Amino acid sequence: MNNVIIDIKGKQKYAGSKEWDVTEFSTEGIFEKTENGCRIAYDESDMIGAENVKSEIVLEDGIKAEISRTGPVSTRMTVEKGKRHSCFYSTPQGDFTIGIFGESVTTRFKELKGEIYLSYTIDVNSSLVSENKMEIKIKELRQ
Numbered sequence: 001m002n003n004v005i006i007d008i009k010g011k012q013k014y015a016g017s018k019e020w021d022v023t024e025f026s027t028e029g030i031f032e033k034t035e036n037g038c039r040i041a042y043d044e045s046d047m048i049g050a051e052n053v054k055s056e057i058v059l060e061d062g063i064k065a066e067i068s069r070t071g072p073v074s075t076r077m078t079v080e081k082g083k084r085h086s087c088f089y090s091t092p093q094g095d096f097t098i099g100i101f102g103e104s105v106t107t108r109f110k111e112l113k114g115e116i117y118l119s120y121t122i123d124v125n126s127s128l129v130s131e132n133k134m135e136i137k138i139k140e141l142r143q
Contacts, residue, residue, distance in 0.1 A: 099123040112140035
């Protein structure tokens with residue numbers, strides 16, 4: 001495992017809206033290569049209302065990303081190109097099931113520097129809720 005800086009930019013366009021909402025933050029985390037891809041783990045930002053939430057993303061190169069969150073908000077979402085997955089989402093306000101349709105999963109890594117791009121939609125009861133794009137940039141933490 002290696003300590004890294006993780007820059008995350010999330011874009012979300014809600015159904016019926018023409019504008020993208022953008023959220024950006026940087027955090028320290030860990031990165032490790034796995035047999036089929038890589039894994040990153042980090043604490044979510046208090047700035048975006050995700051206090052005490054831990055996230056982990058496990059990637060299979062260019063195919064699938066599994067995003068797990070634990071804490072006051074918990075979920076295990078799967079973003080897989082060309083497939084729809086159902087996932088359970090738990091929040092302090094209540095629990096619900098959402099659908100995730102993966103449009104693309106792209107990874108580019110060289111040593112301890114890399115980029116992850118995810119594009120997916122979220123639906124509830126088969127009705128589109130939002131289009132989502134996530135851009136994650138990882139670089140080695142220099143000490």
